[in-house]
Amino acid sequence: MDRQALIRRLEEIVGPQGVISERNQLRTYECDGLANFRVIPSVVVLPETADQARETVRACHEAGVPFVARGSGTGLSGGALPVSDGVLIVLARMRRILEVDLDNQRAVVEPGVLNLQVTKEVAPDGLYYAPDPSSQQVCSIGGNVAENSGGAHCLKYGFTTNHVTGLEVVLPDGELVHLGGGKAPDPTGYDLLGAFVGSEGTLGIATTVTLRLLRKPEAVRTLLAAFDGTDQAGEAVSRIIGAGIVPAAIEMMDALAMEAAEAAVHVHYPEGAGAVLVVELDGPAAEVEHQFDEVERLCREAGSTTIQIAEDDDQRALFWKGRKSAFAAVGRISPDYYVQDGVIPRTALPEVLRRINQLAADRGLRVANVFHAGDGNLHPLVLYDGEVEGQEQRAEELAAEILFTCLEHGGSITGEHGVGFDKKQYMPRQFSAEDLDTMQLVRCAFDPDGRANPGKVFPTPRLCGERPGPRRVHPAEQAGLAEVF
Amino acid sequence: MTEQTGRGPEPAHERASATQVGARGPEGLPDEVGAEPGQADRATAGAGRPEAGVAVLPAFDDHHPPEQELIDDCVHCGFCLPTCPTYVLWGEEMDSPRGRIYLMEIGRQGEAMNDEMVRHFDQCLGCMACVTACPSGVQYGKLIEATRQQVERRYPRSRRDRAFRALIFRLFPYPRRLRLLRGPLRLYQRSGLGTLARRAGLLERLPRRLSAMERLVPDLGRPEPVPEVTPAVGPRRRRVGMLTGCVQRVFFPGVNAATARVLAADGCEVVTPRAQGCCGALSLHAGREAEAQGFARAAIETFEATGVDQVVVNAAGCGSAMKEYGHLLRDDPVFAERARAFSEKVRDLSELLVELGPVAPRHPLPMKVAWHDACHLGHAQGIRAQPRAALRAIPGLELREIAESEICCGSAGIYNLVEPEPAAELGDRKAANVLATGADLLVTSNPGCLLQLRNALERRGRHLAMAHVAEVLDAAVRGADPASLLARD
Amino acid sequence: MGVQDLERDGLLRPAEAAYPIDGVRARFVALPRSVEEASQVLAAAAADGLAVAFAGGGGKLGLGNPPERVDLMVLTCGLDQVLEHAAGDLVVRAQAGVRLADLQQRLAPAGQWLALDPPEPRATLGGVVAANASGPRRLRYGTVRDLIIGITVVLADGTVARAGGKVVKNVAGYDLAKLFCGSLGTLGMVAEVIFRLHPLPAAAAVVALQVEGPDQAGQAVRRLLRSTLEPSAVELTLDEWGWPGRLTAVFEGIQPGVEAQAAAAAELLGQVGEAAVAGPGQTEAAFNQLGALPFEKAEYALKAAFPPAELAGVLEDLGGGRLRWGGGPMTAHAGTGVLWMASGAREGDIPADSAAFGSTVRAITKARERLAARGGSLVVVKAPPELKRAVDVWGPAGDALGLMRRVKERFDPDRRLSPGRFLGGI
Numbered sequence A: 001m002d003r004q005a006l007i008r009r010l011e012e013i014v015g016p017q018g019v020i021s022e023r024n025q026l027r028t029y030e031c032d033g034l035a036n037f038r039v040i041p042s043v044v045v046l047p048e049t050a051d052q053a054r055e056t057v058r059a060c061h062e063a064g065v066p067f068v069a070r071g072s073g074t075g076l077s078g079g080a081l082p083v084s085d086g087v088l089i090v091l092a093r094m095r096r097i098l099e100v101d102l103d104n105q106r107a108v109v110e111p112g113v114l115n116l117q118v119t120k121e122v123a124p125d126g127l128y129y130a131p132d133p134s135s136q137q138v139c140s141i142g143g144n145v146a147e148n149s150g151g152a153h154c155l156k157y158g159f160t161t162n163h164v165t166g167l168e169v170v171l172p173d174g175e176l177v178h179l180g181g182g183k184a185p186d187p188t189g190y191d192l193l194g195a196f197v198g199s200e201g202t203l204g205i206a207t208t209v210t211l212r213l214l215r216k217p218e219a220v221r222t223l224l225a226a227f228d229g230t231d232q233a234g235e236a237v238s239r240i241i242g243a244g245i246v247p248a249a250i251e252m253m254d255a256l257a258m259e260a261a262e263a264a265v266h267v268h269y270p271e272g273a274g275a276v277l278v279v280e281l282d283g284p285a286a287e288v289e290h291q292f293d294e295v296e297r298l299c300r301e302a303g304s305t306t307i308q309i310a311e312d313d314d315q316r317a318l319f320w321k322g323r324k325s326a327f328a329a330v331g332r333i334s335p336d337y338y339v340q341d342g343v344i345p346r347t348a349l350p351e352v353l354r355r356i357n358q359l360a361a362d363r364g365l366r367v368a369n370v371f372h373a374g375d376g377n378l379h380p381l382v383l384y385d386g387e388v389e390g391q392e393q394r395a396e397e398l399a400a401e402i403l404f405t406c407l408e409h410g411g412s413i414t415g416e417h418g419v420g421f422d423k424k425q426y427m428p429r430q431f432s433a434e435d436l437d438t439m440q441l442v443r444c445a446f447d448p449d450g451r452a453n454p455g456k457v458f459p460t461p462r463l464c465g466e467r468p469g470p471r472r473v474h475p476a477e478q479a480g481l482a483e484v485f
Numbered sequence B: 001m002t003e004q005t006g007r008g009p010e011p012a013h014e015r016a017s018a019t020q021v022g023a024r025g026p027e028g029l030p031d032e033v034g035a036e037p038g039q040a041d042r043a044t045a046g047a048g049r050p051e052a053g054v055a056v057l058p059a060f061d062d063h064h065p066p067e068q069e070l071i072d073d074c075v076h077c078g079f080c081l082p083t084c085p086t087y088v089l090w091g092e093e094m095d096s097p098r099g100r101i102y103l104m105e106i107g108r109q110g111e112a113m114n115d116e117m118v119r120h121f122d123q124c125l126g127c128m129a130c131v132t133a134c135p136s137g138v139q140y141g142k143l144i145e146a147t148r149q150q151v152e153r154r155y156p157r158s159r160r161d162r163a164f165r166a167l168i169f170r171l172f173p174y175p176r177r178l179r180l181l182r183g184p185l186r187l188y189q190r191s192g193l194g195t196l197a198r199r200a201g202l203l204e205r206l207p208r209r210l211s212a213m214e215r216l217v218p219d220l221g222r223p224e225p226v227p228e229v230t231p232a233v234g235p236r237r238r239r240v241g242m243l244t245g246c247v248q249r250v251f252f253p254g255v256n257a258a259t260a261r262v263l264a265a266d267g268c269e270v271v272t273p274r275a276q277g278c279c280g281a282l283s284l285h286a287g288r289e290a291e292a293q294g295f296a297r298a299a300i301e302t303f304e305a306t307g308v309d310q311v312v313v314n315a316a317g318c319g320s321a322m323k324e325y326g327h328l329l330r331d332d333p334v335f336a337e338r339a340r341a342f343s344e345k346v347r348d349l350s351e352l353l354v355e356l357g358p359v360a361p362r363h364p365l366p367m368k369v370a371w372h373d374a375c376h377l378g379h380a381q382g383i384r385a386q387p388r389a390a391l392r393a394i395p396g397l398e399l400r401e402i403a404e405s406e407i408c409c410g411s412a413g414i415y416n417l418v419e420p421e422p423a424a425e426l427g428d429r430k431a432a433n434v435l436a437t438g439a440d441l442l443v444t445s446n447p448g449c450l451l452q453l454r455n456a457l458e459r460r461g462r463h464l465a466m467a468h469v470a471e472v473l474d475a476a477v478r479g480a481d482p483a484s485l486l487a488r489d
Numbered sequence C: 001m002g003v004q005d006l007e008r009d010g011l012l013r014p015a016e017a018a019y020p021i022d023g024v025r026a027r028f029v030a031l032p033r034s035v036e037e038a039s040q041v042l043a044a045a046a047a048d049g050l051a052v053a054f055a056g057g058g059g060k061l062g063l064g065n066p067p068e069r070v071d072l073m074v075l076t077c078g079l080d081q082v083l084e085h086a087a088g089d090l091v092v093r094a095q096a097g098v099r100l101a102d103l104q105q106r107l108a109p110a111g112q113w114l115a116l117d118p119p120e121p122r123a124t125l126g127g128v129v130a131a132n133a134s135g136p137r138r139l140r141y142g143t144v145r146d147l148i149i150g151i152t153v154v155l156a157d158g159t160v161a162r163a164g165g166k167v168v169k170n171v172a173g174y175d176l177a178k179l180f181c182g183s184l185g186t187l188g189m190v191a192e193v194i195f196r197l198h199p200l201p202a203a204a205a206v207v208a209l210q211v212e213g214p215d216q217a218g219q220a221v222r223r224l225l226r227s228t229l230e231p232s233a234v235e236l237t238l239d240e241w242g243w244p245g246r247l248t249a250v251f252e253g254i255q256p257g258v259e260a261q262a263a264a265a266a267e268l269l270g271q272v273g274e275a276a277v278a279g280p281g282q283t284e285a286a287f288n289q290l291g292a293l294p295f296e297k298a299e300y301a302l303k304a305a306f307p308p309a310e311l312a313g314v315l316e317d318l319g320g321g322r323l324r325w326g327g328g329p330m331t332a333h334a335g336t337g338v339l340w341m342a343s344g345a346r347e348g349d350i351p352a353d354s355a356a357f358g359s360t361v362r363a364i365t366k367a368r369e370r371l372a373a374r375g376g377s378l379v380v381v382k383a384p385p386e387l388k389r390a391v392d393v394w395g396p397a398g399d400a401l402g403l404m405r406r407v408k409e410r411f412d413p414d415r416r417l418s419p420g421r422f423l424g425g426i
Helices: A003-014 A023-027 A050-063 A115-125 A141-147 A192-196 A230-242 A255-265 A285-301 A313-324 A326-332 A346-363 A391-408 A424-430 A433-446 B068-072 B085-090 B097-109 B115-122 B129-133 B140-154 B159-171 B175-190 B193-199 B208-216 B247-251 B253-265 B281-285 B289-306 B316-322 B336-345 B349-356 B385-392 B420-436 B447-459 B469-478 B482-486 C003-008 C035-048 C100-110 C125-131 C176-180 C214-226 C255-270 C280-289 C308-319 C355-373 C385-391 C401-411
Strands: A043-045 A067-070 A087-090 A097-101 A106-109 A164-170 A176-179 A205-212 A219-227 A249-254 A275-283 A306-309 A336-339 A366-372 A377-384 B238-242 B268-271 B310-313 B346-348 B367-371 B397-400 B441-444 B465-468 C028-030 C052-055 C072-075 C082-086 C091-095 C148-154 C160-164 C189-196 C203-211 C233-239 C242-253 C275-277 C300-305 C330-333 C338-343 C377-382
Touching: A003 A043, A003 A050, A023 A043, A023 B097, A023 B115, A050 A067, A050 A087, A050 A164, A050 A205, A067 A141, A097 A115, A106 A115, A115 A141, A141 A205, A164 A192, A176 A192, A192 C176, A192 C401, A219 A230, A219 A285, A219 A313, A230 A249, A230 A275, A230 A285, A230 A346, A249 A255, A249 A313, A255 A313, A255 A326, A255 A366, A255 A377, A275 A285, A275 A313, A285 A306, A285 C255, A313 A326, A326 A336, A326 A366, A326 A377, A336 A391, A346 A366, A346 A377, A346 A391, A377 A391, A391 A424, A424 A433, A433 C160, A433 C176, A433 C401, B068 B097, B068 B140, B085 B420, B097 B115, B097 B140, B115 B140, B129 B140, B140 B281, B140 B289, B159 B175, B159 B281, B175 B247, B238 B253, B247 B253, B247 B447, B253 B268, B253 B349, B253 B469, B281 B289, B281 B316, B289 B336, B310 B316, B310 B336, B310 B349, B316 B346, B336 B346, B346 B349, B349 B385, B349 B469, B367 B385, B367 B482, B385 B397, B385 B469, B420 B447, B441 B447, B441 B469, B447 B465, B465 B469, B465 B482, B469 B482, C003 C028, C003 C035, C035 C072, C035 C148, C035 C160, C035 C189, C052 C125, C082 C100, C091 C100, C091 C125, C100 C125, C125 C176, C125 C189, C148 C176, C160 C176, C203 C214, C203 C255, C203 C280, C214 C233, C214 C242, C214 C255, C214 C308, C242 C255, C242 C280, C255 C275, C300 C355, C308 C330, C308 C338, C308 C355, C355 C377, C355 C385, C377 C385
Parallel strands: A043 A087, A067 A087, B238 B268, B238 B310, B310 B346, B367 B397, B367 B441, B441 B465, C028 C072, C052 C072
Antiparallel strands: A097 A106, A106 A205, A164 A176, A164 A205, A219 A275, A219 A306, A249 A275, A249 A366, A336 A377, A366 A377, C082 C091, C091 C189, C148 C160, C148 C189, C203 C242, C203 C275, C233 C242, C233 C330, C300 C338, C300 C377, C330 C338
16 A cells, blocks of 8 residues: 555545644554553545545555544443554544424434534433443444444443434445434344444444434433442342332442542542442332332341432532543552453353452452443453563463453453454354354445454454355464464 | 764655645645544644654663663553543554553663654644543653653754754743743734734735634733732732743733732732742743743742742642652752642632632622633643532532533644644634534633633634633622623633 | 155144145244254254245234245244343343233233233243334334344244343344344244333223324424323324324323323313313223234235324325225324224235226335335235235335344255345345
């Protein structure tokens, strides 16, 4: 690839103010929210319209150059890690809300629109956009689509894939397709929309997203319940679920996580609490009132020492701010940390937490736990000091072992942060070779040349030209250039 | 490592011409960068700056480079991005706090301080909205100040740039010189010459930055002096000093007079040293370290001599700077401790009034008021509740919140002079949000913001009464007719 | 390795056991009893180049264009095990041949259910996935794609592959389960499924409103959807005689909640017409009626899908005489924008050469255009093969058809899985 020629071509498409090729500026894009991996892209492009995005992809296709898409760069699995000989396409300037259809409860947005922006836009009309990752004030809808992002409220309301009803997608060869029914249900044909959401940028770039909006519930009640430890808190969760109640969210934090969050946000968690639950119920008022009382009772029965009930929106917002800031706030109690993301069946929670604590103790490291207790999605924050010899290595090993524990208990290596670059090495532990090859059939249909976000999700690329069937050895493997993990 | 300036060592194809990236040539820009409300999304990064092809290596020297420990606090989460005005405008990582910290980091690692890097540092408004948003507690204020100091000392600006900055700093921190301009400026305005020049498009011919300056000058009223000592009304609860400021004292003299009256009404004896000079805020925030230190020492000495309990400031930028004197003079064996002690005594007006608790009854002022959080008050000092409380305590006053209150209006010290285009876009955005509140009066506590917003509203052909919070409180205490506030501009 | 081996291994059944698909009957019928056997069956079919179709309860075999060929029909009723019900996690793992009704019975003692309520009584889990079957409660719980969390499929060459898992939160790898939803057996055989479950509601209340015409129906639904009420279902039914129709809103949950909501709904709908909360006996009856449409017996049936706000307009468009041929009833999931129409006509009533045939084709085409103008679609769910060929079951394909073909080519390169039945003749 002639870099200068490509730069000129890209400048023709987006204008010089949309192309970055100077080293210092390129370096600011060399990682996303996961700063452990850094690769300087060859060029960064910032299209402002869907047409520009499409032309950019086409230019990459014509030049035979790989590309990586990036929204706000807040992902935690390295999904937007650039490729050194490729183009980084940043969608942050495509941030218009194109249409809001109140009657059909749909919004059509560009991929750079921030998650929270959607809710802000429709809140005056009594609607909101349900998926609420902790980074929602900065993460982009396009990023949410790529990762199938969840959030605390996905326990009741589902994830991005349940709230995206249409996509305009630029395929890696520059072709434009529309997936999903948009405003109408049950589109004919294959559910390629379902395959695309969560494909982590390996199938193409979404340039327009149609979102489902929900009506704000009549009532919302939130409480903060403190417990002596995570076991008791987990017991409370079991009782709540067992009673047939489906809260909008149940989040748990352990003592270490609370310490960090308190430093950042000053929630005033009860002193000495070993674990805290944030439980939120929403829905029709009569139902919420009744069930909320029951939740409070169940928490006490499970041994809750203190229960704080949010009196108003501000207090409720504070409870949530504490929880949502927990990751980044951990930076205050430790020089370095690594956010892990794993899933286990909810019923395995107490045992897995115990195991994590044991593993951590064995390695002489601390782990702060924050998680979606309702659906078993753990976020152990492995704390370490990179300056101390060997600690970073041990922290990585611990993080990996936590994942293996999740798999042992029938869970998954990622609940919402994605596989990205960080976890592709673990995919063969969760899936067989046939499973991975079958998934890659989809990739080959969308991206036969393997140019969309290569090196992510799958540990070894499938040669799309080969006939499907029992897996053959990849030439790179054969030549000893690549390893199957 | 020897310092180098001049053409950097990178091969030619690695260096994009700085004017290409995010910049449009100065000639190509429309004079009125009137963005639609909330739609300011054209990248104008670095417009109007001629690049010198410079690379300074190493990027930072040993005199207070941006601290590694502070840089390490950043976990790269990106929560600061949506609240950063330049990221909101341009959507580029390099013009976000996260990106700027990254540039500081790679500068420390060995990348050159080149034109691009400096441009992104220059384009930072220093509003510190990022500090408010950051969950990890990154002290970005200290980082950008240290970085700006490095830039000012070591990066060779273009001759035009240097000249313009020299002009600003020979003028604004010197009230006497500003006052000398008052007469001619007043004449210029009263005679209608200003309006004529504007209408005739003569201002288009002035260099962009000078015309920006021209637009910012307020209409000048009669000067209103403040006595050296204002006795407390009733029992004296506290003895405070008052900073009169530079732009404030020359262009908004009524504000200082009102401030003194309000403080007196709530039981303070107000000492206003006649001989006081500039607090050094503009210099400090622009990275002119030695200059700022000089002003700081003088200010400390002036107020020490009065023996007051606290020093009250009615300009957000100045209050913020004075609270940093301890950090600014930490290397000075003579002043370090004095500066630290001094900083602890500094209070913003509303901060002190709430601390004291009101004494004088507030008479009703039935009006709808929009309170604008000046960045150096809300973000840098964390003072948001107090001005609101002070205003809400006035019967009949309805307080309206401005949407996107955390985003800077674009004044940012000298920013609207040296970076007029993004400043104008931000001003437009803020003006739209202000007008959307439907308020009768805009109230703030920073003269820079007042000028910036007035300018932005004028560009839209709109007009809204504006006042400093001291003036509103003063009117409430005196039982003045609300119309006196609403009739002004 | 071929069909002969299947016979030897006892995996075949008499050919008479095959369900015909649009008159096409397979030569061979296989009944695997495990995923391994299913893999063996498909590998054998691949070796012999046989075209394969799958059948669960057989209720939705009429869906799709007439197949180009069917050599082997694979019955899934041998895969009838519920493998795992993790009640504490609200997850169930079962084989594709399990009947939905049986599964619900199995889950009920734990106070849980799979939130799918398609009206077909013999629906199997695999069939529900492959046909994307849904019922009235999709308004609240979503459709198959919103409930499925894991899948095991057998591909055309016998490869067994899994995606998803046993946990609800899972973004590892591509979501193949969704790809298979509604794929009608053209990408592979659904062998096992993992679903997320919901608690069985403790109580229910029903509010009924008599609606005189499309406008009133539209208004009523709009009011319900704009309120903060959370009905499980909002159904509009018209019997064969047309208007007035009945709008039924169902509220499920805890007793105090449903009582309050039903009362509020009755008041809300009372502003539009005569609404009443149904008494206990009526509630029972309403439930049994919910979403029922005699598809099994009907020979002609259509499904319209449209943005829900277009309800009134769609009712106008479709309500015109021609389309209500043979006096057929209609039921709409009014809150979601899905409408089903069945006809009492028998195939003999509309012979291929008759004028009635021509006008039926024109009516369907016209209705399709009108729906497209409203952003919707019209699918011929059931019809004799000649009508299907004249009208094309699915309607226009959109710009992703090429991509869909490429996906099909990857999964089934020899084009042997229900060839021709899917959109665009895939």
